Amino acid sequence: MFDFFKLFKRKEKSKEVAHDRLKLVLMQDRLAITPQTMENMKDAIIVAISEFVEIDEQALEFDWEDTDRNKVLVASIPIRSVKRGASQAGGTTKH
Amino acid sequence: MSEAIVITSGKGGVGKTTACANLGVALASMGYKVVLVDADIGLRNLDVVLGLENRIVYDLVDVVEGSCRLRQALIKDKRIDGLFLLPAAQTRDKTAVNPEQMEELIERLKEDHDYVLVDSPAGIEQGFRNAISGTDRALIVTTPEVSAVRDADRIIGMLESLELSDPALIVNRIKPKMVAKGDMMDISDIMDILAISLIGVVPEDEYIVISTNRGEPAALAANNSKAGQAFRNIARRISGEDVPFMDLSDTENWWSKIANFFRAK
Numbered sequence: 001m002f003d004f005f006k007l008f009k010r011k012e013k014s015k016e017v018a019h020d021r022l023k024l025v026l027m028q029d030r031l032a033i034t035p036q037t038m039e040n041m042k043d044a045i046i047v048a049i050s051e052f053v054e055i056d057e058q059a060l061e062f063d064w065e066d067t068d069r070n071k072v073l074v075a076s077i078p079i080r081s082v083k084r085g086a087s088q089a090g091g092t093t094k095h
Numbered sequence: 096m097s098e099a100i101v102i103t104s105g106k107g108g109v110g111k112t113t114a115c116a117n118l119g120v121a122l123a124s125m126g127y128k129v130v131l132v133d134a135d136i137g138l139r140n141l142d143v144v145l146g147l148e149n150r151i152v153y154d155l156v157d158v159v160e161g162s163c164r165l166r167q168a169l170i171k172d173k174r175i176d177g178l179f180l181l182p183a184a185q186t187r188d189k190t191a192v193n194p195e196q197m198e199e200l201i202e203r204l205k206e207d208h209d210y211v212l213v214d215s216p217a218g219i220e221q222g223f224r225n226a227i228s229g230t231d232r233a234l235i236v237t238t239p240e241v242s243a244v245r246d247a248d249r250i251i252g253m254l255e256s257l258e259l260s261d262p263a264l265i266v267n268r269i270k271p272k273m274v275a276k277g278d279m280m281d282i283s284d285i286m287d288i289l290a291i292s293l294i295g296v297v298p299e300d301e302y303i304v305i306s307t308n309r310g311e312p313a314a315l316a317a318n319n320s321k322a323g324q325a326f327r328n329i330a331r332r333i334s335g336e337d338v339p340f341m342d343l344s345d346t347e348n349w350w351s352k353i354a355n356f357f358r359a360k
Contacts, residue, residue, distance in 0.1 A: 013277030018241050019284045025241075026248050026288060 031071045038062070045075070054080040099201045099211040100333070101134075101230040101259075105246030107217030109238045110267040113303060115214040116144045117314040117323065121330030123178035124314070127209040130169065130179040132201070134226035135216035136191055139183035146310020147172065147180050156184035159196045165203060174315065179208070189222035201229030210333070219253060227254070233262040234294060239269055239280040248289055263294035265329060270299045271343045295329035297322050298343050 033041075042062050049055060061076040102115045112135075119131040133141035136156065142148040153168035158181070172178035181204070184191060204211045215226035227233065233254050237247040247264070254262050266285055273279035282296055300322035306313045313323030314330070324341065331338045 015274075015277050015280045015284060018280050019288070022241050022244055022288050025245060029245065029248065030252065 033064075049077065051083075053082050056080055097205040097209050097211065098232070099205055099213065099230040101213040101215050101227050101233045102236060103215035103223065103226060103233055103250055104217065104236045104243070105219065105250040106237075106243045109236050109243050110297070110303075111217070111236050112140050112144050112214050113307065113312075114234070114236050114265055114267065114297075114326065114329075115141060115212050116312045117326035118330050118333065119145075119178055119210075119212050120172075120175060120312045121314040121327045122210050122212075122333065123172070123175045124327075125330060125334065126177070127334070128177040128179075128207070129210045129212065130181060130204050130208045132181045132204065132211060132213045133183035134197070134213050134222065136183045136222065136225075137185065137188045138216065139185050141214050142170075142180060142182045143310060144307055145172065145180060145312065147182075148310070151182045154182045154184040155200070156187050156191045159192045159200060165200075189216070189220070189225060192225055194224050194228035197225045198229035219249065223250075223253075224257075227257065227259055230259065233259050234265055235262050235291070236265045236267050237285065237289075238267050239274075239285060244280070244285055244288060251289060251291055261292070263292045264289060265295045265297065266293070267297045268299045269296055269343060275344070293340075294332050295325060296340055296343060297325040297329075298341075 042060070045062075046055065046057060046060070056078040059076075059078045061074075063074050065072045065074050102111050102118070104111050115131055119129050123129045131141055131145070132155065133139050134155070135141075139154075142151060147170050150170050153163040155168070157163045158165050158168045168181055170180045170182065172180065201211055201213070211230075213226050213230055216222035235247050235250055235254075237243045251262060254260070264285075266282055269282070270279055274281045282293065286293055298321045300313070300320055302313055302318070302320035303322050306315075306320075306323075313320045314326040315323075321341070321343075328338045328341065
């Protein structure tokens with residue numbers, strides 16, 4: 001059927017489409033992380049938490065999840081045990 | 096003080112070589128001593144755009160490998176005082192030189208030229224890394240298309256991580272009529288996305304095709320081509336002058352619109 005109201009509907013200019021698409025794609029591009037950076041980050045996190053807990057490095061899972069608006073870092077870190085003394089390790093660990 | 100400037104883009108075909116040739120011509124016309132370096136090894140083109148292809152004896156790789164002296168490889172443009180070309184090798188590839196060698200070469204060229212303009216190959220691989228080595232600043236060429244702007248953004252990010260900060264943007268091949276109709280991104284759309292400083296806007300101009308056919312850069316003669324004028328303006332901005340941006344709004348005023356309206360009847 002002929003859509004009468006379509007006549008009055010403002011059609012988005014193609015440059016606006018280009019601008020919006022670019023904004024989205026660049027947001028993703030700018031958040032892209034190289035596999036090497038990912039590995040380095042993983043190692044750094046392992047070192048940081050190993051001070052307090054003993055972790056199962058083999059079962060470590062580390063991933064990105066893309067949502068509509070941003071990127072979320074999801075880490076699954078199985079803990080074998082809490083290191084003795086970690087809870088008394090001083091003011092730096094307690095908040 | 097001399098300055099080495101790399102002209103780069105990420106995407107191919109946006110007008111890096113044309114920009115490089117025209118900026119070189121414009122800067123030399125202003126009285127500076129300029130050398131243009133074609134860093135696109137294996138795909139050399141700056142020589143044909145400048146109309147100097149028949150005068151090549153030695154090239155960049157010959158200099159780096161020590162097969163000739165630097166002076167022997169430099170081609171002097173006979174049309175303008177102070178313009179020189181160091182052509183790329185055509186039968187080699189980008190692995191023939193490394194960034195350290197390029198850096199040393201650029202240093203040597205800076206010793207007796209006011210400006211060293213390096214025409215970078217497209218892409219983000221070794222050729223790009225070679226081209227930016229030893230340069231002091233970068234000009235990024237883009238066109239008002241999503242693909243070119245996306246690639247420009249990638250290059251801006253890479254330059255940042257390589258500590259060649261504060262690049263400036265040249266938006267090439269703007270079509271004022273399409274912009275007026277809302278069918279092409281305008282300068283503010285592009286600046287909003289890329290968030291770097293703007294050094295020039297060059298309109299789409301058929302004269303560029305003609306000048307490339309002839310090997311006579313648009314900025315060369317005192318011609319009235321809009322693109323040539325735009326490149327001359329960019330050259331002045333490079334040298335530190337404050338030059339207002341050209342008015343690229345659709346040149347048809349309402350009188351001519353009315354005239355066209357009646358003519359069309």
